[in-house]
Amino acid sequence: MCAAAMAQPILWPLQARNLDTKLRNWAGNLDFSTDRLYSAQSVDQVRDYVTKQEKLKVLGTRHCFNNIADSKHAFLSVMSMNDVIVLDPRAGTVIVGAGMTYGKLSPWLHSKGFALHNLASLPDISIAGACTTATHGSGVKNGNLSTAVSALEFVNANGDLIPLSRAQNGDAFQGAVVGLGALGVITKLTLDIEPTYMVRQFVYENMPLSELKNHFDEIESAAYSVSLFTDWQNRRISEVWLKVRDGDGKRFDAPAEFFGAKRATRNMHPIASLSAVNCTEQMGVPGPWYDRLPHFRIGFTPSAGKELQTEYFVARKNAVDAIQAVEQLHEQVSPHLLITEIRTIAADKLWLSPCYGQDSVTIHFTWKPEWPAVSALMPVIERQLAPFNPRPHWAKLFTVPPEELRAKYVKMREFLELAQKFDPPGKFRNEFLNKYIFDT
Ligand SMILES: Cc1cc2nc3c(=O)[nH]c(=O)nc-3n(C[C@H](O)[C@H](O)[C@H](O)COP(=O)(O)OP(=O)(O)OC[C@H]3O[C@@H](n4cnc5c(N)ncnc54)[C@H](O)[C@@H]3O)c2cc1C
8 A cells, every 4th residue: 555545534334233233332222323433543533533523432441331422423443543552661551453352452561560540340341441431440549440540631612633641631530530421432532540459359249238237448448450240139248348458458268157257169250140250360369460459351241231321429428328228129139230349449539430539338229121110210319319319320221310410510711711722612422411411
């Protein structure tokens, strides 16, 4: 190919689906409103495409459950821009293309002697999509995945490339990291890294809810990352997953009993009736951080597959009261539930992060794919949690009214100004953003 042709930005329609099926999200609960999907291989192609489109959305790995990613007009994928650009051990950072997934980056980072501070329950999601929606893992001292972003570059509505960093752009940076795809097309991310570490995972079964009530902070602080699973039946936490980080100064001797729960004698799936074959190794077998912090292994189907998800963040100081409030709904909730997961996340300063300004606990619901029942239950749960001012996960299903949702974010006005600055014509807005963020 001649040099002139190579420099010419060419966008290829992406065959992301079979011709006889619609373009839809991972869970299959949402058919996207257009199948015009283009793939960009370079920043120049992104700039060219953005300049020419009246409206567009970026699609990452399509793991959102609501219509935050949807477009009636056109989709752009940057999933081909998935290289490691620079590993800088002195700065303690790695720079990646926005199409990079945690599943691809993590083993590579480990092989070079480095690690990320945390991961979500599954590794096979795009880093850009995860960070722009404030995806989280667990740990009383661990911020969500977006807090590892120290710089980013994105293409704004004008086609300009905008670099922002924690060190140099203070406020605008704190506003842009959890940008919900509203500011532009992220092309590059810089993440904080640390020396690699090993993690041992232990699972305990059947913890009485009363133990959680009396010892919540002790239980959640017993390991680097702790997840509690319950089906809300029989007043018990069915599984407690403790991810113990070697060398973090916390000693965990894996007693046979942990706050009334018994140490499991085999690998478990969070949904106890499912095979653990897709789950990361347990039983205290040491392994690299990326193969223990997520519950599900790289390249394997996470969770149940056919499911819906809802999740609410409340201040950690209200954790026990909020959990007890939801427990009162167990007769309504349990028949439609696959499993609930309870996790803690440290406070951060990212404007639209649900953990903004408060150490948080999340109460998550993996539902059976029973939309009529789930859509009727969400407002019931939201009313029950109302005294604790719940913030819904941006990427999951919820029914909190838009005005109420906006009021939960003290930096919402500043975020609107940021969006106005980078996207004056509203090129990156869609139905979700118009309803919940822009009030139009
Ligand atoms: C099985 C399963 C398990 C999950 N586990 C967790 C969990 O443990 N913790 C948790 O917090 N969440 C979890 N999630 C939710 C998930 O992390 C979020 O949905 C996340 O946004 C997924 O990223 P994605 O690339 O797949 O997003 P997509 O759905 O593709 O996109 C999400 C948003 O990001 C925007 N976006 C994507 N790429 C870019 C870009 N380059 N530039 C600008 N905007 C962009 C999109 O426009 C959209 O608004 C889970 C989801 C599933 C299906």
